[in-house]
Amino acid sequence: MSEAVDISLSVNGEAVTRRVPARQNLVDFLREELGLQGTRAGCEHGACGACTVRIDGAIARACLTLAAQLDGAKVETIEGLSRSGEIVPLQAAFHERNAVQCGFCTAGMLVTAAELLRLPQPPSRAEIRDFLSGNYCRCTGYHAIIDAIDAACRGKARE
């Protein structure tokens, strides 16, 4: 029988306490234990970015993070960022510019792009491409996604 670990953490602002298998990764914990299905499990080895979440304010791969490591941590998922209104400009721009096809990559893209929205100055398109280079999309060819993030960052800067 595998070892279990008790953890208490904040997920999207709510206190969560659970006993987790020592080897359970964060993406499985979020999806299976907490029912937060917005975070996707794609490659499950750190390559595709579909599982991107925020841990203690910094983006991280949920597939490479063990839930057992997160005692005392603050985790934010796409559900939390959506609920807070933080990514409204990105969501609107993705919608307007058809930057979503199957949607599998979208949550990870939005959580990653939210970092760019927080910059004091809008990034260049090259900087956006570079920052998003760890997030794979198999459908869109990326142009619409870059356009959407560019528009959201520029719009936000004008507010």
Ligand code: FES
């Ligand atoms: S599922 Fe985590 S990087 Fe692909």
Ligand code: FES
């Ligand atoms: S929209 Fe399908 S993987 Fe990006």
